Amino acid sequence: MARGNAGVGRSTKKLLRAIAPRQIAVIHHQDIDEMGAAGLIEAKVKAVVNAAPTMSGKYPVNGPLFLLNAGIPVCEIAEEYFAFFADGREVVIEENFILHQGFRIPYTLFTRERWEQLNVLAGRNLGSRLSEFIDNTLHYARKEKDFVIHPLAVPLLRTAIQGRHVVVVVRGSGYKADLRALKDYIEDYRPVLIGVDGGADALLESGYTPDLIVGDMDSISDAALLCGSEILVHAYPDGRAPGIGRIESLGLQAQCIPAPGTSEDIALLVAFEKNAELIVSLGTHTHMIDFLEKGRKGMASTMLVRMKIGSKLVDAKGVSKLYHRPVKWRSMWIVPLAGFFPLATLALIHPGFRHFFSVMWTYVKFRIWS
Template identity: 50%
Template sequence: MKRFAYARRQMPRVLQGPVRADRRTKVLAKRLEPGDIAILHHVDLDEVAADALIAARARAVINTAPSISGRYPNLGPLKLVRAGIPLLDTTSTDCLHLHDGARITLQDNRLLHEQRVLGTVTWLDEDAVLTQMARSMKNVRAELELFVDNTLTYAGQEKHFFLSDLPNISLATAMQDRHVLVVVRGPTYRDDLRAIASYIQDLRPVLIGVDGGADALVEAGFRPDLIVGDMDSVSDQTLRGGAELIVHAYPDGRAPGLARLEELGLTPHLYPLPGTSEDVAMLLAHEQGAELIVAVGTHSNMIDFLEKGRRGMASTVLTRMRIGNKLVDAKGVSLLYGRSVDWRAALVVAGAALVPIMVLLWLNPATRNFLHQLVLNLKLLWS
């Protein structure tokens, strides 16, 4: 048995299929067809990216950057391999230039295209991923120290933006004294939206999608009232869905997301502020007089921010300090909010439903005779 297991581990690994390549994972995930081999360049593959690749039903994933660099234990690679999607690292970037649909062959540690070797690959199975994650745990304390220092440094530089009057824009969507739901496409956004579906249906909060969070709302069956962000990860269809659009601009006025909306013939608002787009969405709701701000999928810890590519969370700390107790997490809402069952109303509905059934039964001669005999037998039995 041991000899057989050893032989099985030594069997050559071969994989073939069409490819689609892009350095930007979120762009690539939208282009993937089921069965494609995804080629990307993503240092420390994050959980959200892994979810997108799984949802796109990628045949395999080839990363031209380290899937786990060792800085911190990112969860994306583990999600991929546990979903049954082969993950391979390669140092070759030639494969990033392959045209869509080009067929490649992965044979052991070689990556081939039209019989030409493009480079070597390293297969990352679950054991290899867990081993690398365990090693990266040793670096967490040092990474946390750098993260805290970075947060404090930028908090000192950005505090005047958050302590002074923020930009005032006139919106068609009223938020004064209303609940506002801010949706970010974070690791748990699908579960969070399912958990608070009844809250959304009953209280009708203002729905703000942050970039891809707007698509998340549409997927869950809701229509965003506002879309906030860089506009780089939300679909054209959702952008054209009628929501008010707020482009997150840099403090100096530059707004990279504006060009895309202009190409689509859409006119947005600009909101210049340092920090993340989810910070902008929350501050906007706060400044517009929201009674309560409920956050879905937002980033709130070091791992979240490192996976987002940020080395600190100064703006997020300052945003939460300014908003105060108006901000709650969707998980808390799902625990506190739920529909209570009115049993009296339920009995009335059930009784009303039985009335026409009893009338129909009584009008049927056969049923009426049966019921008549049943009543006579019960009387005899009683006497």
């Protein structure tokens, strides 16, 4: 069915930084989200072996469907078999077993029919999940309100933000299309570009260099960290910053900002506290499914941050779906005109063309006068 070397990782987003094309991804990822699936597809993996439920049915997820539509088989194994796999060693997926390092590991093939069954179940569970999510959000909002009531202590930055537009990019669903939709805006306004973790890679992939990188540094590539941007590491409220070790290992310098909430929240607050004129968010997580896919059971800090920023915030997530301008055929006359222009220019400057038109003009005059 499939044969290749294993790329093993409990964290899909960390594995995607290292996995090579045509490898077989061995992961432990319950409810594979859209971004995880998109990353596996972009990495051109041959197959996915998952030691967790690919889709639990607790809430709707489209990641497994994306993988199936891309022709990537998904094999589910029992959790205890995950430890059997070694990175870089050959994996052979046969009809009923996975062969690896002398082990015959049973698996279940995740199918489109299975996704459809679980998607119906997820729809039935949606109401109860939403109720739990709202309760959790309100519970933590009461605990975290002081975080947004008081100004965030932002260190002195070399990136000038005051009075400028700021675009905060998160590597969320649809981020590529939304960045393309904002191309003219970015060219015209030259906003400050802030990449949140993998959002820095998203900017680089689209031809931009982030001015500032904010995050806990768990899903950003070394190439992005080394691109010359200013780096702000999101630390825990007690000051612990696991991401700073990675920065130092690359010989880079960074400042830390201890705070609760998500790195997206911190990036938005940094722009706000530094008096940005307008803050445009792109690819950010804004609804229940977004946060459940991130393993968060509420969105207290995000809700509070957005309330604080208010009218300064423009959410551009999904802007690429807003309007697709149709071709106006009455404007297509410019195409042949554009093609005629270089020919006319050549006729004016090339001696051969000039001689040809001189002979033709003499012939026309001769015919008229005769």
